[in-house]
Amino acid sequence: MPRTKTKLFAGNRLRQLRQRESMTQAALAECIGVSLSYLNQLERNHRPLPDHLLQTLCERFALNPAWFADTREAHAVQALRETMADPIFKNAPLPLAKMVESARQSPELCEAFLTLYRAYTFDQERREHAPSASSPPPLEPYESVGNWVQEHHNYFHELDCAAEDFYETIIQDTQPLSTALVRHLQERHGLSITHSTDMHTRGLVWRIDRHKHQIQLPHDQPPESTLFFLAQIIGQLEHNRLMTDILRREGPKERNAQELARVYLGNYFAGALILPYTRFLQHAQSVRYDVDDLRRHFGVSFEQVCHRLSTMQRFGAEGIPFYFLKLDIAGNILKSFSANRFSQSRFGGPCPLWNVFRAFATPGQIQVQLSQTTDDSIYLNVARTVGREGLNYADRPRQIAMVLGCTIQDAAKTVYAAGLDLQDHTLVVPIGPGCRACGREQCSHRSLPVSGRVLDTGSNARGVVPYRAVPER
Structure with a gap:
């Protein structure tokens, strides 16, 4: 199926670029060979950014084309939709078109609004569970790091x-x-490897004993885990300064978020070392992104391959932009990275129609699904359970599954599209952001009514779902 060409409105990104480079509109216009009035129209989103100017900007300022994409805008719109579903806004409904316009024209204001709403919900929960408490607002370091990673695709x-x-x-x-x-x-470094039988009981996956010049590892862990931990250690020993420079230059400012970001960069280095970009991308393209083939070829785990596939956005050598999520059987999201427009639900948990939940019923088997989100984007999703087996009867290993997804425009490049008719959307599964914010009123999997809408239960008829929202004007 040919890629659908969409217009790219990148006014906010152009302004950010000018501010970062300390350039006036006139200077940037001269730099990229356009008139001042035309650049002004681009920055006001009165005109889309054409391909030839996108290429010029990327070459002049060493940027990835994804830096100008509307991914951040799409995620902001999704967050606004979920937030505006709160009943507190029922008397001030905001049409979707207005949300899109707000995210495009005033992203900083949207982010401030979402921050204020998060503080409000935290305060409501605090008052409900501990009326006399006076705890400070949440730091939300995980969200800060997630937003920072998303900014870098x-x-x-x-x-x-x-x-x-x-x-x-x-x-x-x-x-x-x-x-x-x-x-x-x-x-x-003069460090030898030893294996310990009590690492799990101490809650450790590796430890450097500098007195004995040893690296202690669990004695029974899979070889792919050992490989990743060795790469982590090398990153910490030899590339800590580079990570510090990245964090100081552009990382989150809050201390806890910075510490988590450092952990993330350490993991990123380890993944990039065991799956080096050029070699990995070339083999991935040659086998059409077959995850099982890739994990066997490089001697790594299914999760490590999926995680690495979500990072392949090097300028001039981009892979398919995948999203990657890892969650437990209760729906708690443990990892979430996206190089495309896909955005996870912030409230109410993931949609039960998502194939990642079906994966728990077929452990170790790959589940493939075409799904459509509420912004009408269609994704090819590949889901499978991962994780270790129990060490003994008393052990309770965490049940985990993950999903790797790409847009339907990129699906044909993968082995997982084999046998699928990508032009026939009859069997595409509609998924939503969680019932509270999802507007799919006829969904039989709905667990509660959509928030912020007047309900009509009907006096003369009863539907599959016993409550319907009165149509918005």
Whole structure:
């Protein structure tokens, strides 16, 4: 199916670029070879950004085209839709068109509004559960880091290149990567590897004992986990300064968020080292993004491949922009990264029609689904359970599944589109942001009415769903 061409309105991004480069409109217009009045129209979103100017901007300022995409706008609109579903706004409904316009024209104001709403909901919960408490507003470090990662489309160029350069320096074709990493740690840092039987009871996955010049690892962990942890350790020992520079230059400002962002960058480096960008992308494209083939070829886990696929956004060598989510059987989202427009639900939990929940019924098997979100975007979703088996009868390993998704325009590039008619949308499953904000009124899976709307239960007829919202004017 051919890619649908959409107009790109990037006025806010152009203003951000000018401010970052300390340029006037006249200077930027001259730099990219357009008139001042035309640039002014672009910044006001009166005109879309054409492809040739997008290419010029990316070349002049070393930017990824995804930097100008409307992904942030789409996520803001989704957040506004869910927020405006709160009954507190029932007397001040905001049409979807107005939400889109607000996210496009005033993104900073939208973010301030969402921040205020989060503070309001926190205060309401605090008053309900502890009326006499006087706790401060939530820091929300996870959300701060998530927003920061999303701003970079889950790709950090300096760190990715550093990991790839390190890989090419130490790798030998006749030697597994894990052996090369062990040798490097011994020769460069004087650290040998030992295995401990009580790491799990201490809640540790690795530990550096500098007194004994040892790295302690669990004795029974899978080899792909050992590989990832060794890469983490090398990142911490040798690339900590680079991570600090990234955080100081552009990272979250709040302390807890900065610490979590540092953990994220350490994990990012490890993933980029064990799955080096160029080699990984070339093989991924050659096998049409077959996750099982990729994990066997590189000796890593299903999760590590999925996570890495969501980061392949290097300028001039982009892979498919995937979103990636990891959640437990109760619907708690443990990881969430997106290089496309897909946005997770902020309230009410994920939609039960999503194939990631069906994956729990078929452990270890891949579930493929075409789904349509409430903004009419269609995605190809690949879901599967992951995780370890129980160590003994008393052990309760966490039940986890993950989903990797791309737009239907990119689906044909993957092996998972085999046998699917991408032009026939009859069997596309409609999914929503959670029942509270989802406007799909006839869904038989609805667990509660949509918020902020007048309900009509009907006196002469009863539908599959016993409550319907009065149509908006």
